[in-house]
Amino acid sequence: MPYPKPSEAALPSSDHSRSLFPILFGICFAAAFVGSWQLAQIQPGLLFEAEGRRNMARFITGMFPPDLSLNFLRFLVVPFFETIQISVMGTVLAIAIGFPLSLLGTASLAHAGILNDLEIAGSPGRRLARTLPYVLARTVMSAFRCIPEFVWAFMFVRAVGLGPFPGVLAIGVSYGGMLGKVYSEILENLETQPSEALQATGASRWKILIYGMLPQALPQLVSYTLYRWECAVRASAILGFIGAGGLGQQIELSMRMFNFHEVVTLILILFLLVAAVDFLSARARKAIV
Amino acid sequence: MTGQTAPATTILPLPPRSGVRPATLLVPAGILALILWSWHGTRFDLIGLLSADGRAQMLTYVQRLFPPDLSPDLLRKVAYWSLETFAISFMGTLLSVAVALALVFFASRNLVFTGVLFEVDEAGRPIRIARIGVYVVARALLNLLRTVPHIVWALIFVFAVGLGPFPGVLALGLHTGGVLGKLFAEVVEDIETQPLEALQAAGASRLQIFFYGVLPRVLPQFLAYSLYRWEVNIREAIILGYVGAGGLGQQIQIAISLFLENKLLTLILAIYLMVTMVDYSSAYLRRRLL
Secondary structure (H helix, E strand, C coil), rough: CCCCCCCCCCCCHHHHHHHHHHEEEEHHHHHEEEEEEEHCCCHHHHCCCHHHHHHHHHHHHHCCCCCHHHHHHHHHHHHHHHHHHHHHHHHHHHHHHHHHHHCCCHHHHCCCCCCHHHHHCCHHHHHHHHHHHHHHHHHHHHHHHCCHHHHHHHHHHCCCHCHHHHHHHHHHHHHHHHHHHHHHHHCCHHHHHHHHHHHHCCCCCHHHHHHHHEEEEEHHHHHHHHHHHHHHHHHHHCCCHHCCCHHHHHHHHHHHHCCHHHHHHHHHHHHHHHHHHHHHHHHHHHCCC | CCCCCCCCCCCCCCCCCCCHHHHHHHHHHHHHHHHHHHHHHHCCCCCHHHCHHHHHHHHHHHHHHCCCCCCCCHHHHHHHHHHHHHHHHHHHHHHHHHHHHHHHHCHHHHCCCHHHHHHCCCCCHHHHHHHHHHHHHHHHHHHHHHHHHHHHHHHHHHHCCCCHHHHHHHHHHHHHHHHHHHHHHHHHEEEEEEEEHHHCCCCCCCCHHHHHHHHHHCCHHHHHCHHHHHHHHHHHHHHHHHHHHCCHHHHHHHHHHHCHHHHHHHHHHHHHHHHHHHHHHHHHHHHCCC
């Protein structure tokens, strides 16, 4: 069978716009680059100026030797455990916020798919009543996660005072939004046959969720939650900078006091903590999946 | 959990139905203990937060946020600050890609000292040790970049080059460079070995194998990871405002400290818009470019 020559083959219409895309992309990229270079006040020369170099040298020489005195280490025990506690509690709160929201925000549970199609067919009122909570839940989740945890922490520090508690709330709210979004994505992408079978037997929506959906989804849900916990450990260290307790608060103090040899110790501890948590969570995930 | 059925001739003994082994109970108990310990340690005051008093306080705060300050003067400034934050995230991401690309190929063991390419290696012992040394140094450097939180990098660079968005760009670039470098290295180490083997069998030099066997396979994934990190970086660029890197973060800090709640809501809305926009363009580009 003779193949048509390339020129004879009808090109799909999208290929026309495809040829324009690289040019448009190039222009946008160049504009963003030039504009950002100016706005971000990029001046590589600054890195090589005498004063900057002196400051860097002071910083680097000040880092050594790291402060490993028993006194300082003992002083770090509480912030160290506080960082872990904030991450755990923050993740727990995030699950408590994210899971209910995700159920409302799962299209296949809330307003579409086989569980709903028959029941809402030809009834705009019922359709609206089911779509509205879905849209609301999605909006709340997206607001929770689009505002960075740092901004949340700032507001919660104002609201409940300094300490680990605002850190927990900040992680809980922003990670609640992220967990909720991913949970509902996981729930939406499940096999629908088990739900269909359960529905045919007359099972209620709760039973369909518990017996048809969660058993399928659980490994993925737990695995993603563990991954978020890893992120929460890092985040809780950062949030300390704005007074939300933990190691970050200590890093900030040591930075401000120019005690760079303490900063090195703190970063070392943070590294070990993050590595340990990564290891633990990877092991747990392997055990589950 | 294997779905096999036992052959009809043999009767397999049933697994002992001891669903409650002590070890299986230990995990939930441990998790519960961890949670209780954390609850206590973080002074998690749910009752206080949800009490009538706590709720009233939160409600007043939320009410004070409204209406957002939409005066043209502020909006103009917010637009500028948003662009500044965008610029920090954009330049920071580009720098991080440069940093990661500079290190990744030295930090991928299958390109440096092991695997198909080095199976029939005639190089002497010192050269092999030197290769492993290169790998270890590159990995250590990536770990260092990644471990130091970007906010600490930012403070370091504020020392070096003064306040402003530039230290923010450097901080994002180095920290994210470490993150991307590690992700990139995983991509490189996971590539299929057959194309490399075929190229090697055809007599291609290592450099040729790199350009024709490795790069074409890894670049799309590099791009996907970079775009994904850009989404993260737009959020981190906001955080960096706190240490004087300018942009929306700094203004948020000012607005919260000075109780300018209406202005705060405008800024939060701007963040929401920015983050959503970057998420969408990143997703769009990933679809288009890959």
